Amino acid sequence: MTQLALVIDLNVCVGCHACVTSCKQWNTSGPAGYMSDDNPYDKDPTGTFFNRVQTFEVGDYPNTETVHFPKSCLHCEDPPCVPVCPTGASYKRESDGIVLVDYDKCIGCKYCSWACPYGMREIDEHQKVMKKCTLCVDRIYDTSLPEAERKPACVMACPTNARLFGDVHDPESEVSLAIRERGGYPLMPEWGTKPANHYLPRRKTRITIHEDELIRADNPLKKERKQAPHTIEGPTLDDSTMW
Amino acid sequence: MRGLAAHSNGFHSIRSLSILMSILGTIDRPGGFRHKAPFPRPIPPCAKTPTGPEGVQPNTPLAGMPLGWPADPDDLFVDEQGEPVRIDKAFSWEHPLAVHGLMHNVITNAWRGDPYKIDTLMIFMANMAWNSSMNTVDVRQMLNDKDENGEFKIPFLVVCDAFQSEMVAFADLVLPDTTYLERHDVMSMLDRPISEYDGPVDSVRVPVVPPKGECKPFQEVLIELGTRLKLPAFTHEDGSRKFRDYPDFVINYETAPGSGIGFLAGWRGKGGEKFMKGEPNPSQWELYEKNNCVFHYELPRSYQYMRNWNQGYLRWAQDHSLTRYAEPINIHIYSEVLQKFRLAAQGRTPGGRVPPERLRKRVDTYFDPLPFYYEPLEAQYSDKHRYPLNALTQRPMAMYHSWDSQNAWLRQIHTYNYLYVNAQTAQAAGIVDGGWMWAESQWGKVRCLCRYSQAVEPGTVWTWNAVGKAAGAWGLSPQANESQQGFLLNHLISEELPAHSAGEHISNSDPVTGQAGWYDVRVRIYPTDAEEPEVSSPQFEPLQPVPGQSKRPSWLAWFAGGKKGHR
Ligand code: SF4
Ligand code: SF4
Numbered sequence: 150m151t152q153l154a155l156v157i158d159l160n161v162c163v164g165c166h167a168c169v170t171s172c173k174q175w176n177t178s179g180p181a182g183y184m185s186d187d188n189p190y191d192k193d194p195t196g197t198f199f200n201r202v203q204t205f206e207v208g209d210y211p212n213t214e215t216v217h218f219p220k221s222c223l224h225c226e227d228p229p230c231v232p233v234c235p236t237g238a239s240y241k242r243e244s245d246g247i248v249l250v251d252y253d254k255c256i257g258c259k260y261c262s263w264a265c266p267y268g269m270r271e272i273d274e275h276q277k278v279m280k281k282c283t284l285c286v287d288r289i290y291d292t293s294l295p296e297a298e299r300k301p302a303c304v305m306a307c308p309t310n311a312r313l314f315g316d317v318h319d320p321e322s323e324v325s326l327a328i329r330e331r332g333g334y335p336l337m338p339e340w341g342t343k344p345a346n347h348y349l350p351r352r353k354t355r356i357t358i359h360e361d362e363l364i365r366a367d368n369p370l371k372k373e374r375k376q377a378p379h380t381i382e383g384p385t386l387d388d389s390t391m392w
Numbered sequence: 393m394r395g396l397a398a399h400s401n402g403f404h405s406i407r408s409l410s411i412l413m414s415i416l417g418t419i420d421r422p423g424g425f426r427h428k429a430p431f432p433r434p435i436p437p438c439a440k441t442p443t444g445p446e447g448v449q450p451n452t453p454l455a456g457m458p459l460g461w462p463a464d465p466d467d468l469f470v471d472e473q474g475e476p477v478r479i480d481k482a483f484s485w486e487h488p489l490a491v492h493g494l495m496h497n498v499i500t501n502a503w504r505g506d507p508y509k510i511d512t513l514m515i516f517m518a519n520m521a522w523n524s525s526m527n528t529v530d531v532r533q534m535l536n537d538k539d540e541n542g543e544f545k546i547p548f549l550v551v552c553d554a555f556q557s558e559m560v561a562f563a564d565l566v567l568p569d570t571t572y573l574e575r576h577d578v579m580s581m582l583d584r585p586i587s588e589y590d591g592p593v594d595s596v597r598v599p600v601v602p603p604k605g606e607c608k609p610f611q612e613v614l615i616e617l618g619t620r621l622k623l624p625a626f627t628h629e630d631g632s633r634k635f636r637d638y639p640d641f642v643i644n645y646e647t648a649p650g651s652g653i654g655f656l657a658g659w660r661g662k663g664g665e666k667f668m669k670g671e672p673n674p675s676q677w678e679l680y681e682k683n684n685c686v687f688h689y690e691l692p693r694s695y696q697y698m699r700n701w702n703q704g705y706l707r708w709a710q711d712h713s714l715t716r717y718a719e720p721i722n723i724h725i726y727s728e729v730l731q732k733f734r735l736a737a738q739g740r741t742p743g744g745r746v747p748p749e750r751l752r753k754r755v756d757t758y759f760d761p762l763p764f765y766y767e768p769l770e771a772q773y774s775d776k777h778r779y780p781l782n783a784l785t786q787r788p789m790a791m792y793h794s795w796d797s798q799n800a801w802l803r804q805i806h807t808y809n810y811l812y813v814n815a816q817t818a819q820a821a822g823i824v825d826g827g828w829m830w831a832e833s834q835w836g837k838v839r840c841l842c843r844y845s846q847a848v849e850p851g852t853v854w855t856w857n858a859v860g861k862a863a864g865a866w867g868l869s870p871q872a873n874e875s876q877q878g879f880l881l882n883h884l885i886s887e888e889l890p891a892h893s894a895g896e897h898i899s900n901s902d903p904v905t906g907q908a909g910w911y912d913v914r915v916r917i918y919p920t921d922a923e924e925p926e927v928s929s930p931q932f933e934p935l936q937p938v939p940g941q942s943k944r945p946s947w948l949a950w951f952a953g954g955k956k957g958h959r
Contacts (some may be wrong), residue, residue: 166790166805173801174952183949189800190944191869192876196804206847210814213846346663384651385436385713386430389457389582 152226152246153284154317154345155301156263156333157219160352162311164204164326165352168303170220172200176276179287184261191221197271199282200303214351219301219312222269222282223344224248230261230270239279246318246345247286252278266340284314317345400769400909403489403902407727407763414723420699430581430714431591432700434721435687435729441471445477450504452716453624459471461491463729465736465745467515474748474959480906485755486745486898487906488733489651495527496905497899503534503545514550515559516610517569517795522558522860526887526900526908528834529930535562551612555796558862561935568607571796574599575609576639576677580655581668582647591691592668592714594657596642596680605940606608611638644672653713656680700747727761730904733758754894758903768912770900771889774834776914781817781829783911785881786859797858798866799872800948808878808928809859810843812919814850818842821917828920833913839929840879841921855881855915860928864935869944878927921935 155268161371165321176199177184186196200221207214207346224241228248231239241247249374250261257277262270285301294361304312322348327333333347396405410425418424420432438461442448447455461467462483469483470476476483479556493692499520502510513874518524525531537545551563554571577597579586585594596657603609619633625645626634634643642935645757647653652660652669659679660670667689673679680687695705699721706718737743737755747755754838811831813823823829825844826929830837831853840855849856860878863870887908889898900909 164789165792169805170790177950178952183951186804186948188946189805189865190798190872190946191946192873193873194800194804194807194873196800196948198804206845208846210849215847267470273918275949360819379718381705381710381712381713381716382652383713384647384648385716386581386647386653387433387711387715389439389647389653 150246150318151244151316152224152318152345153289154246154324154347155221155284155304156313156317156327156349157314158311158331158349159201159218161309161310161348162202162217162219162307164202164215165308166202167306167308168219168312169198169200169202171302171306173198173358175285175288176283181280181283183273183288184280185273185371187274197273197280199271199280209366213240215278216351217255218352219303220267220269221346222248223267223346224282224284226345227341229264229266229340229342233260233264237258245316247284248281249283249286250275250279250281255279266337266342267344289314317347359366397907398910399912400900400902400907401766402907402909403904404758404760404763404765404919408765410723411725411763414725420697422697426589426697427699428589428690429586430587430709432721433715434717434719435461437716438463439467440467441483441706442477443467445471448477449749459491459493462488464732465741468745470481470745474745474751476942479508479510481507481899482906485751486895487901487903488755488759489904490906492905492907494899494901496524496901499507499525499531499534499546500527500887500897504897505545510546512548512550514545514552516552517554519557519559519858521562522862523882524559526882526885526910527835527872528880528882531887532562532932535538544645550764552613554607554943555798555864556867556935556938558865558935561862561865567610567613568605570599570603570607570609572597573601574603574607575611576603576642577611578642578655580639581657582653585657585763588688589668590696591689592657593686593688595686596656596677598677598685607918609638612643615641632958639677643676646672651713656687657689658683668714684955709932730759731761734761743954750894754903768909769889769903770886770912771914772890772911774914779833779916781852781914781915781917782852782911783833783881783884783915784852784854788856791859798861798864798868803868803874806859808873808876809856810841810844811853811855811879811917812843813842813853814848815846817853818844818917819849821919823917823919828924828926829917830920831881831884831915831917833915834881834890835886835913837929838879838881838883839927841877841928842917853915855879857881862932862935864937870934875931875934876927881911883930884915885911 173184176182184197186194188194191245199220202213202217202219204217207216224247228241232242234259236254237257238251240249242249254280257272259272261279270279273280288301289299300314304314313324313327315322317324319325327349328347331349333349335344335347396402413419413425420427434852439457441460442454442456458580468488469478470485473625475486477488479501480494481487482493487494497847500515521535522528536545539545549563550565550567551560552569553560553565560566576599579595581592581594587593615635615638621629628634635644642655645654651672654672656676659676660666660673662673663672664673664679695702695708699705701720710718731858736744736746737752739746788806791802794802823842827842829842830839859874859878861868861874863875868874875940886900889900901907
């Protein structure tokens with residue numbers, strides 16, 4: 150059985166929020182939209198986002214790290230948000246493990262948002278339905294897109310490739326390899342929700358220099374021969390660029 | 393500009409770093425400091441500005457480039473007395489190697505009439521009445537100030553902007569600009585292209601939506617102006633129009649008649665078969681569009697490294713007119729260029745140009761041919777006991793280079809800013825986390841919110857730049873958090889140094905390059921009194937809505953009209 154998920158590398162996320170805005174851009178115009186904004190140009194603006202980045206500091210000066218922590222629905226394998234739903238609007242797909250909300254059935258009772266231990270669901274105060282990350286279900290199977298673009302919008306947008314997407318049940322997938330080999334972990338496993346999304350931890354980087362790398366074996370100075378001087382006519386770029 | 397260079401000791405700091413890299417042998421080596429075309433480039437030879445007032449004549453094109461690379465005192469743009477000719481005083485003995493100009497001093501100099509008065513100031517996409525100026529409160533006054541005859545000191549102010557910014561509010565004439573989505577643009581080989589390490593890259597923007605209302609791309613305005621003023625670059629011999637519009641200009645402009653070098657390096661030549669150099673190609677825009685708006689030439693692997701001395705690369709660069717000479721481009725560890733200026737200051741260049749008396753010591757000190765560390769100039773003239781902390785800013789990544797950070801989504805990411813203070817420093821000053829506080833420099837003070845941080849060293853405080861806005865600006869409501877809780881740190885910095893031996897009005901900039909010393913400021917911090925209002929300070933009279941400005945909706949639900957799968 151397939152379980153699609155995101156694996157997010159906290160070691161390279163720089164907190165640029167490109168995933169946040171590209172998510173909203175894609176989804177507000179798709180079947181999961183709209184994603185409304187209240188007081189958009191006034192005091193205390195607030196709105197619906199399926200993906201948010203929280204930034205926090207760890208440790209005391211001078212041993213401090215600033216962590217940027219992107220958060221979205223984790224598409225739990227045992228999602229507590231689903232059984233609490235009185236109308237069956239919240240469901241987990243058999244075929245790919247994506248957890249979705251059927252807006253036609255949702256009555257906005259918010260049981261699911263109470264049940265989600267991660268705070269990943271957002272009620273839309275205007276449509277009165279519950280919304281959340283869909284893993285861009287309307288992109289990833291869209292055959293009118295080039296194959297390389299059949300990925301969630303956040304994955305496409307991330308400038309540092311902090312976000313990987315794939316099937317965590319396929320042991321050979323990029324995401325499974327990343328989880329296995331780079332210490333991938335789920336959030337709050339003690340709740341037994343079995344989040345499908347995983348995070349890769351911060352790592353310390355150290356460099357090792359080997360002495361033999363400091364000497365250049367193929368020094369071209371010894372191989373070159375003299376060539377005749379060469380001149381060109383007419384203007385060149387360095388006559389006219391000012392910067 | 394931010395970072396190591398954005399201080400009045402920035403030139404020598406960056407030079408130290410570059411020399412360290414050179415000594416380590418990492419220049420254009422794998423994992424080192426890699427070059428991007430059209431670099432590396434030798435200095436000298438290079439483009440030059442005029443060298444005296446005679447280079448500026450009415451109804452005559454400038455006798456040289458507007459910006460250039462002086463390599464010798466004779467290249468400076470100064471008068472008989474060695475005093476500045478340009479309004480920003482760039483390329484003068486005050487800032488000899490000011491290759492970017494000193495935009496941050498233009499308003500103050502024009503207001504003072506030093507070195508001359510102006511009748512028109514034209515500003516494009518620079519928020520000089522807010523976060524693009526140092527000493528914002530005074531600069532706003534200068535923009536409105538009148539002389540003894542009741543005439544404005546800066547009589548006519550033209551501002552081109554796509555948004556209702558703080559600067560637009562001061563304009564006599566507003567030229568409504570388009571956004572990037574509504575116009576043609578080039579990231580040109582002639583001006584900071586987007587090259588990669590493996591070879592030259594340049595790119596274009598093409599409009600994806602039509603302009604709104606009467607908006608016109610600023611480039612079109614400039615071409616129209618140039619044509620109507622009959623500037624030689626824009627007209628034929630008989631005075632008739634040379635370029636239809638901006639796209640036509642981009643295709644057909646050449647750095648010199650028939651040079652084959654123009655804005656775009658890709659698909660040159662009649663049929664698009666040439667690159668870097670070649671005749672204008674009438675279908676160049678279409679070819680860029682077909683190629684995702686990018687031209688990328690990948691150099692052979694053997695040309696990708698050690699380009700200062702890579703004979704293959706240098707020959708290639710010469711053959712494609714990137715550079716005139718295929719000689720090795722040596723790195724100046726000891727700089728002859730700097731030493732020439734120093735010798736002049738020491739009076740050891742008989743018959744040559746010498747700095748005015750007041751600047752001799754300054755040039756002698758800072759034109760050291762080897763780099764050295766010195767305390768930033770402003771700090772040298774500050775009372776460091778009264779103002780013990782450094783203050784600086786950075787731009788938040790979510791808004792980096794975005795001209796419309798007031799948009800509904802971005803402003804939810806950063807709605808207002810805090811001053812980040814090391815927790816111990818803040819506690820010692822009696823300021824609580826999330827509480828109101830004052831930050832004060834020798835120039836001014838701001839009331840703002842404090843956020844404790846462990847990620848900043850105890851002697852420095854910082855905040856996000858340009859999140860704070862003036863009430864009513866950018867189409868936001870006057871109650872918006874940006875103006876009531878957000879604040880601007882620019883009120884604490886000055887565009888000029890305190891009067892000292894080198895002059896009364898010396899720019900607060902690097903003495904070699906004129907790069908603005910954006911944050912060399914020293915501050916002190918203290919809590920607000922209990923009875924003070926909980927609002928950031930200074931506040932300005934809220935901007936009133938302009939005619940035709942759309943009403944702010946109470947809520948929004950964007951829905952882009954594209955077909956499914958249509959990007
Ligand atoms: S993260 Fe929350 S909303 Fe998403 S599947 Fe798990 S419990 Fe449900
Ligand atoms: S786009 Fe990537 S780097 Fe930027 S905040 Fe999201 S995960 Fe982090």
